[in-house]
Amino acid sequence: MDLALDHLLAAANQVILGKQSQIRLAVCCLLARGHLLIEDIPGVGKTTLSHTLARLFGLEYQRIQFTSDILPADIVGSSVFDAHQQLFSFHPGPIFKQMILADEINRATPKAQSALLEAMEERQVTVEGRTYPLPQPFFVIATQNPAHQIGTFPLPESQVDRFLMRVELGYPSRQAERELLSGQPRHVLIDELPAALLPAQLADLQQAADQVHVSPALLDYLQAILAFSRQSTDFASGLSPRAGLGLLAAAKAWALIDKRKAVLPEDLQAVLPAVAGHRLNVGANDSAAIVAPILKHVPVL
């Protein structure tokens, strides 16, 4: 099982070059049953990363391209009148898949955004009074353009909070870019990718992540982080209890990827930028800089 995870990471690194830590965070996010938000300028490989992950996790996936004129019905589906049966029947939308790639989510209007975000939180869709459960597992990988770009509707804090992590990709290094330029086109590579995990294996991994041991000492540290974020004037508002739970789940998954049976302070520190950055400061891009005061001032010992 551990080998499968190693294989998955190695394969992903073959496709997306020079982004090991981001890939690791993204995998960690999925193992922690969280939704992932990838934010960066167009063309740095956001979509490629999400396609790769979907392929490798072996999930049935659907890409939804968000545009400014997309409607909630385009996402969740709608009821259509069936002339033969004289009945309305529900036609499920693209959201009824295990993995959704919501591309450029902040191009859509808030109404369409909230349709997706509601589904993310509830893991079910309610249309015309009837509730339809979404498949298990259900992941959303959303990509978004930086807020300063033209034609964007930035996600409000309350909705950004639904994503467990936000990952920034950034430009590739010179060497990675050279390999990219001289290698095969990425979409060909993705199409050839075999699934690295069986569905049952994914469930096992998620369960294993849940069972990673958390000591009282580590909870002390986690609570100190939460308390600091709430008291410090560096942040407009502190981390919510949901953020605390997310932080712990992500740290557990991170420890699992590291093949450890207990969470260490370093695990919390590793996932902190991705988990806390977008919750503490929605507008800023540099998550590492946002959480730097926490890492600096909260004592580990």
Add this chain to the structure above:
Amino acid sequence: MPFLPSTRLMLFMLGSIGLITLPHAWHIPPVLFSFFTLLLLWRLLSIWQPRYLPNRFGVFLLMLLGIGLLYSQQHSVFGRDAGTSLFVVALGLKLLEIHGRRDVYVIVYLAFIVAVTQFLYEESILMALYILLVCGVLLATLITQNSHTPQTLAALKTSAAIILQSLPLALVLFVLFPRLEAPHWSWLDDDIHAKSGLSNTLEPGSIAELSLSPELVFRVKFDGELPPPAQRYWRGPIYASTDGVSWRAPPVLGRENNPDQPTFSDPSYAYTLMMEPQKQNWVFALEMPTEFGGGLRRNGLYQLITNKNPGDRAEYQISSSPSYNSGGISKTERKENLQLPGKPSDRVVELVKQLQGKQARPELFIGNLLQHFRQENFHYTLSPEAMPDKPIETFLFERRAGFCGHYATAFVYLLRVAEIPARVVGGYQGGQINEVGGFLEIRQADAHAWAEAWLEGRGWVRFDPTAAIAPERIERGVNVDLQIASGAVNFSPVQLDAKTLSWLQRGRQLWQSVDYNWQRWVINYDTVNQKAFLQSLGIDNFVKLGYWLVISVAGIGGVVAWRLLRPNRRRQDPALRLYRQFCAKFAKAGLSIEIGDGPQTVAERAKKLRPDLAEAIERITALYIRLRYQADSEAGDLQVLKKLVARFRV
């Protein structure tokens, strides 16, 4: 980089400084206080509008202005008022130049000094509490300045905790540390703020002005029984020479060594008398003082005079005996006490004759005179009509209604016409018993004037004509509350019913009692009292005092430290303690360990610094992680870690 204090810090600081300087509004010249207020408001406004702050040159000009104002008001920087003004103005000016943390500290410490100067003006328990509270806010400013996570309430809590922790220490230092007393002359320049009171001259109506003042004059605590109300005459100044309208004190010089010392017979009353700040250095002892402590002397008029600064509260130990014989009278004294402002008018002479003046024994004449007052429709009133011209005659023959001053002066005048040496005595009569504290409170409203006549074989004898007219004045004393409430004098439009009144009275008595004890035990704790108190504890020399100081300060410090540090130690994990030792060893070897570093981070860095120790570092780190973070630690792990850390050498 320019230093930008946070808005919260500035608000805290300006707020506490405003509160600290506020009571000075009554002490320093209004011009200077307005100048300070202006600077404070300017600074307050500049929190939001920094461009309004004056530049260096502007501050310099303001400083010149400040110096000019200071000089024009005080002409000096020495003395209590001038020094306080200097500090307040300096504080205001300093507010306008905050360029760094250092300036914030300077301002806060300066504000502490200004807080201390309040006690040069007022020593009441309320002021002490106020200053303590304001110092709490000031401390909170310092805490806000130095904390990573500034929170108003948390900062106030911390400062309250600091103050509470330091109170026992302050108490011990207060009791044990040798008291320093300012030399007397240093305060004499400054005016004393006692307002009303008896003065050197008496006009018949002047005491009436005091009759509604509830201002406290002195308090008396008797060691044993209280004298009956009719004997509670508190002797003050003597008025002997008159021009017919006002009465003056005779010169006191040359009377100090009166050959005839008064003789006393029992019983005598011993008591502690605490004077409130006064203008005159008079101490109002019960007639007649026999024994009195240091700092007091009895002049030839049997009045007690203190050599302490009358502007300060002071406590005296006095014994008095109500039965006394002052002995003979000198020629000068006789002449002085028979002095008349010109020839008496015919109707006065007629009246004296009618009452058997000059013919009968003086006692008989005095008895007749008092009888005359009693029978001839004389009235006692708190609001006598003004009698500007020939007040004594007008009072005796026309108005026949007056206050104690009228009766005493008329009485003395008639006695002198009858060639009996007599004089007017000013002072206080009666007093209200404070049931809570068990002491007597004497207020300005108790001011009284009575008469003294010299009789052969008996010396100076007290006669109170007011007692003949209004015995209840002497028996029950003056009840200011009742006088105001009954509407006898239109003083306040509020109608108070009897119940409210008694509540008010009880509340006031309780408060007076607290205040009395504060004065006695805190303010009056001077060198002499301290010496007596310490001797009762067996501390009679400086070496012993030193031991006591060190032991009690160390004891309190130890208790506080133990309370502060104990919970941490109990919570600490033994594995963490060992790991800290390990880190400390590495830190000595030059490894920088931040508080945000986890064990693996530390291990990585340590291995880089000392690759030769890599194995030991890894073992210790692994054990520590297992003990602290993992579920599968074993019983022996702690012992192994202990051994490893103990053996570990960098």
